[in-house]
Amino acid sequence: MNLPRTQHSPAPLGCPPAPTAPAAAPRGPVRPGLRFVPGLLDPGSPALAQAGGPPGRRLLVVDARVHELHGHRLHHYLDARGVDHETLVLPGHEQVKTMDAVFQVADRTASFGISRRGAPVLAVGGGVLAEVVGLACTLYRRSTPFVRVPTTLHGLVAHRPGVETLVDPAFLVTLGRRHVASGLAEVLKVALIADAELFALLERRGRDLLDTRCQAAGIGAAVLARVVHATAFDCGAADGRHYGHIFSPTLETRALPELLHGEAVCVDMALSTVVARRRGLVDAEQAERILRLMRRLELPVRHPLLESITLGGALADTVRRRDGRRWLPLPFGIGAGVLVDDLDGRELVGAAGWLRAWSAVADAAPTLDG
Numbered sequence: 001m002n003l004p005r006t007q008h009s010p011a012p013l014g015c016p017p018a019p020t021a022p023a024a025a026p027r028g029p030v031r032p033g034l035r036f037v038p039g040l041l042d043p044g045s046p047a048l049a050q051a052g053g054p055p056g057r058r059l060l061v062v063d064a065r066v067h068e069l070h071g072h073r074l075h076h077y078l079d080a081r082g083v084d085h086e087t088l089v090l091p092g093h094e095q096v097k098t099m100d101a102v103f104q105v106a107d108r109t110a111s112f113g114i115s116r117r118g119a120p121v122l123a124v125g126g127g128v129l130a131e132v133v134g135l136a137c138t139l140y141r142r143s144t145p146f147v148r149v150p151t152t153l154h155g156l157v158a159h160r161p162g163v164e165t166l167v168d169p170a171f172l173v174t175l176g177r178r179h180v181a182s183g184l185a186e187v188l189k190v191a192l193i194a195d196a197e198l199f200a201l202l203e204r205r206g207r208d209l210l211d212t213r214c215q216a217a218g219i220g221a222a223v224l225a226r227v228v229h230a231t232a233f234d235c236g237a238a239d240g241r242h243y244g245h246i247f248s249p250t251l252e253t254r255a256l257p258e259l260l261h262g263e264a265v266c267v268d269m270a271l272s273t274v275v276a277r278r279r280g281l282v283d284a285e286q287a288e289r290i291l292r293l294m295r296r297l298e299l300p301v302r303h304p305l306l307e308s309i310t311l312g313g314a315l316a317d318t319v320r321r322r323d324g325r326r327w328l329p330l331p332f333g334i335g336a337g338v339l340v341d342d343l344d345g346r347e348l349v350g351a352a353g354w355l356r357a358w359s360a361v362a363d364a365a366p367t368l369d370g
């Protein structure tokens with residue numbers, strides 16, 4: 001998502017327009033390397049057994065919770081398709097996104113004896129597992145092939161170019177409600193900065209998505225496809241991807257394990273919405289719609305730590321992590337964004353105060369969100 005660098009241009013982001021949401025689950029490639037494969041673990045489906053290379057041996061790296069819930073079907077599928085496999089089960093939450101986990105995968109890959117061109121690693125789990133396995137495979141013997149099977153919404157959008165990804169939305173059924181909401185923050189991010197229609201869809205059906213773990217008839221798979229499409233085309237520098245990351249990395253680190261990734265991103269997006277409102281980039285009605293939708297999706301718009309972290313310091317950290325690049329995305333209306341290079345800590349503190357007051361009013365009149 002490339003964003004224009006002017007504050008007053010409504011220019012599109014440079015990504016192809018999203019297709020009109022289809023009513024049924026899409027089949028086949030939605031972005032290069034990514035396919036929706038409903039019934040992925042049905043022994044009659046060859047997709048997973050054949051993914052990433054000729055059928056043969058596979059090292060299966062799987063999130064511990066996913067293994068508990070879906071492991072029997074996974075093993076049954078691989079056995080039924082005659083895939084000789086070993087399994088490494090890894091815990092999958094933010095606090096285990098460590099180099100230890102990366103080395104564990106690399107060690108197991110070495111002892112399993114994967115050849116670089118031969119058997120790929122199968123990574124089945126959420127965004128954390130995808131990042132751990134991705135890094136291990138990238139480092140091991142100058143790149144070992146791997147295949148991703150995302151089992152969360154974050155996992156779905158954690159795009160790695162060139163990595164074969166097979167999506168079966170049915171995995172989402174077992175996700176906890178809060179994790180679904182956290183994943184929907186990622187959907188909202190795409191909607192806010194790049195897809196006004198998706199935003200309207202979330203307003204109408206976001207609660208259904210939450211209630212049904214994105215299985216709601218005629219909408220779940222369509223929304224997933226739309227999000228994948230919007231994040232599909234890297235569109236150069238992918239500036240829009242940094243939306244929701246002005247200070248959320250600092251907030252998330254400080255608030256672990258209490259705050260989920262998508263929740264920290266949402267607090268960041270809420271604050272940047274207020275900054276945009278105060279700059280006249282979104283109007284009062286748009287800002288209300290955005291903040292209310294966040295609440296309807298059961299996402300936080302603020303966090304007590306916002307009072308204590310130095311927003312200016314968090315912003316400086318973000319700029320440092322981005323090699324000094326100061327251009328940061330803000331919403332421009334709904335469904336578009338702009339890059340600004342003059343954001344400072346004082347402006348963020350002012351916006352945080354506004355947001356605190358707004359939240360107090362909204363908390364006192366919760367029906368406003370209904």
Ligand SMILES: NC(=O)c1ccc[n+]([C@@H]2O[C@H](COP(=O)([O-])OP(=O)(O)OC[C@H]3O[C@@H](n4cnc5c(N)ncnc54)[C@H](O)[C@@H]3O)[C@@H](O)[C@H]2O)c1
Pocket residue numbers: 063064065066069091092093094097125126127128129131151152153154155157158159171172173174175176179182186261
């Ligand atoms: N690289 C990218 O583009 C990108 C994009 C978005 C998110 N991320 C990363 O993804 C991470 C967040 O991902 P996440 O929310 O998937 O976290 P996660 O991988 O920690 O999964 C969340 C929780 O859900 C459990 N789980 C996973 N699938 C399940 C299922 N189908 N049923 C029941 N439980 C299940 C996991 O065990 C874990 O406890 C963050 O670290 C973030 O940095 C990366």
